[in-house]
Amino acid sequence: MLNIIWLALILLSVIIGAVHGTLPLVVAAVTDSAKNAVMLAIGLIGIMAFWLGLMQIAEDAGLVKLLSRLLSPILHFLFPEVPKDHPAIGAMTLNIASNMLGLNNAATPFGLRAMAELEKLNPLPGTATHAMCMFVAINTSSVQLIPATAIALLASGGDPHPTSIIVPTLIATACSTAVGIISAKVFSKVKWFTPHP
């Protein structure tokens, strides 16, 4: 799927660029974007190290285990193939919790840590497991409780009650997360998506 989307984006850019006379912009975008991508990754190093350090403390203190035990009924339903006391459960719990609280720069390190733990359970390296797809689907469906940036933008645009979008956002987010989880569950049964080594 990514193969097709990626190729389509590149080919369409060139075609649209040629038709609309935006080719010079497309050319410039290649260099700029490649540089931005690396800068983004480099910029992540510090904050990534910081949160992984904190997570190590939380783990050594037994906090991660405690948290995952509390949430284990839900997580067991979502990730039936991940053993209850596996470190992946703790990392996924921290990731989802930080996403809900809007701590985006904490959510990514926890999420990547969780992926690394899930990879240890992967019989087919290079191919995603069901747990990984489910976890990524939850992450891509946004579970943030307070959309802080959007509220700030509304406030600066002159909205007298910018926080009034919180409840609508929660409802819309709940629907999108539900659809993400259900589609991951359903797709896992679809033959077309079954991995073949």
Add this chain to the structure above:
Amino acid sequence: MHNFIDNFSDYFFLLFVAGIPLAGYIRKVKVYESFVVGAKGGFEIAIKIIPYLVAIIVAVGMFRAAGGFDILGELLGPVLNKIGFPTELLPLAFMRPFSGSGANGILAEIIQAHGGNSFLSHAAATMMGSTETTFYVIAVYFGAVSIRRTRYAVPAGLLADITGAIMAVVVTRWFFQS
């Protein structure tokens, strides 16, 4: 109340930053040493995701520079308008799965053009909160563990995004325009 919500994330941020080491200390963890051991992994992960990030960000950057997102909006606008999805929100809905900063820019434009207290701005802000940068998340998360075959992660993520975008319009209409 407003003040609390504005700083909501900051409070939790500090609760994590101060609370975890304190709890660790109480539970007899050598907090400094533990921290350093964990932090070591940060560098490795950040470097590992570079190829995946370059792939996604370059393709999206090219498409945006060519004007592809505007064209998508023009093509699909009339169809979606018929089912009640405002055309003005299409660029946001398309940009959102690809680029968080790009989507934030579009949201700011919509708010500037229509005012903070309008239906369109409310729907756009809600959409921003109910959708995610699906392709970025997929590239980074799978990149960190060198997974190339992502199976149904993309369709599941996109279905969630589409639901979030549609529900943002439906729920906002229901809340602000009855």
